[in-house]
Amino acid sequence: MTQKACIVGGGVIGGGWAARFLLNGWDVAVFDPDPEAERKIGEVIANARRSLPSLYDKRLPDEGKLTFHNDLTEAAKGADWIQESVPERLELKHKVLGNLTEMASPTTVIGSSTSGFKPSELCAEGARAIVAHPFNPVYLLPLIELVGDPGETARAAEILRSIGMFPLTVRKEIDAHIADRFLEAVWREALWLVKDGIATTEEIDEAIRMGFGLRWAQMGLFETYRIAGGEAGMKHFMAQFGPCLTWPWTKLMDVPEFTDELVDLIAGQSDDQSRHLSIRELERLRDDNLVGMMRALKKSGSGAGGVLVAHEKALANAEPAELPVTVDRQIPQSWTDYNNHMNEAHYLEAGAAATDRFMELIGADADYIASGKSYFTVENHLRYLDELKAGERLTVTTQVLQGEGKKMKLFHFLKNGDGKVAATMETMLLHVDLTTRASCPPPPEVEEKLTAFAKAHTTLPVPDGAGRYVGQRG
Structure with missing residues (x-):
């Protein structure tokens, strides 16, 4: 509901x-x-x-x-x-x-x-x-x-x-x-720095975004300082830097009067800093930067990235289909070039993600890899058939061409928002023992699931482009 x-x-x-x-x-x-x-x-x-x-x-x-x-x-x-x-x-x-x-x-x-x-x-x-x-x-x-x-x-x-x-x-x-009390304290100090002619609005923003702002984004205040204390930790940091709190470094509790002169000074500097961009352009620049930072944080699960990981796990998988849907997502602007079209490397990334998802479907997931077994890619063949654009929906469906013994051959169909095939990727993988780094048969529970997919997909037509080589005509 x-x-x-x-x-x-x-x-x-x-x-x-x-x-x-x-x-x-x-x-x-x-x-x-x-x-x-x-x-x-x-x-x-x-x-x-x-x-x-x-x-x-x-x-x-x-x-x-x-x-x-x-x-x-x-x-x-x-x-x-x-x-x-x-x-x-x-x-x-x-x-x-x-x-x-x-x-x-x-x-x-x-x-x-x-x-x-x-x-x-x-x-x-x-x-x-x-x-x-x-x-x-x-x-x-x-x-x-x-x-x-x-x-x-x-x-x-x-x-x-x-x-x-x-x-x-x-x-x-x-x-x-909580948060606005910190922001107000920083805001007060920034007003004094501008009023006293020590820094412009742009210089203050540079100090934040080029340094501690990035640290705070993924670690916050106390953990950042804890690391600054080295192996001895927070106690050492506080013993080393605690006396600074009594030094006259800040005017945090002494707020300057909001005179017309101060308001005009700050507004003028801010206009000079951002006049070349409209509000909407500034918002988009901000959003692009946040997406890039938060996707980076997502890889380690730190800060806001951990929230994304948890939320993504809770998102429902796509409806079952004749071929399993192994990727279903929007193309991020970070995957595109100056033409707003997806860069060729990310076609491979999408195909690799589809392979990872298919491995999960047959039980070769993260826990399986941690146990010492996996599939290694030994060969790929990509065909670029159409352009994919930023913001467009990308889905990948996967057909099993071979699934027996050590070998697994997959054929990925990369489709745009209209369901049109924009690329195909044929990939051959071998099952590997990670302790010996040598190929070996998968255990029965994985082989059984892979074989079931392979048998079901033998009733489907051989995909156009399967078995092609680079430069083949027709």
Whole structure:
């Protein structure tokens, strides 16, 4: 049964929430009186469609249904999750959350995107709500800070994990929760650095993104410092650098006055830094960078990459077919060249992924390899028949041409979003004992599954191109 999310407030954050739910198969109803809301949210969702699937090597669920409403009651009707993302004015949030509490089912999660207000403040006039504070872009960044009733936050956390997010439950309510308190501290110091003429906005951003920002992305603050302590660890680090905390290195608690002069200075420098790119271009640049970093982190399972690994494992496999579907994914922009077409090396990567998936189907999975057995590729033949483009759906189906004894010969069909074959890859593998590095027969349980596939596929026509060699005509 399709679940429904109601998004109240369609700004940058509300649009990101809509995209996150929609692309994970939820129906989404949006309420926002802004006459431009549909256009703005549509643009955010278009960016999300381009970037979010690129994080995964499995296809996300089919999109839910997106609707826009002028009536709040209609938008909230039947919602499993309601997310309030209206401006940060407490009296407005009291009114909206109070109305939503009256409309919602007792089992509906009501979350507020507030970056600063505590649940006790939000619910002071009778509302039933929790803080569910996201980070922009909501459709890519996994962190959600949850604050409020333990039962409600636990239910919310379960839902958030199902759409690929990382819920962090705050132990005690506090102004600005956890992450924004760090951000505000850095922001204050940055304002002083600009005001005092020590650095420009661009130089401050370079200091973050070229150095500690990358470390924080995969390891956080304390673990980074622990490593800085060397073999002696955190205790040594604190003994070595703790005295620095008393030195006058920062003005964190001394906030400069927001004068017109300071605002103009910062705004001017920021304009100079980014004028060559539009907001949408900046968003896409940001998204591409995040996808690249998070896919890199995914390889080691560190930080946000670990969330992706867990979510990908939970995604359902494709429906069974006459030939097994061994790859079903969106082509990431990182696989394409200057023409926006898939680079030839990634045709091989897709075929190799299909081989790995087929090995899993016959029981030669990661545990099997860890036990000391595997299949090694000894020969490949690729035919490039058509172009594949960034953002296009790529599926691979696999036919077994040979499956007996030590040998396994597979034929992969790489297809575009329309189901047209864009490439084929014929691959020969030998079963190997990893301790001796010599070929050997597979154990009966693997051989039986491989033989079953091979027998079933003998009834199929020999694929066009099977057995070809490089340069063969016709």
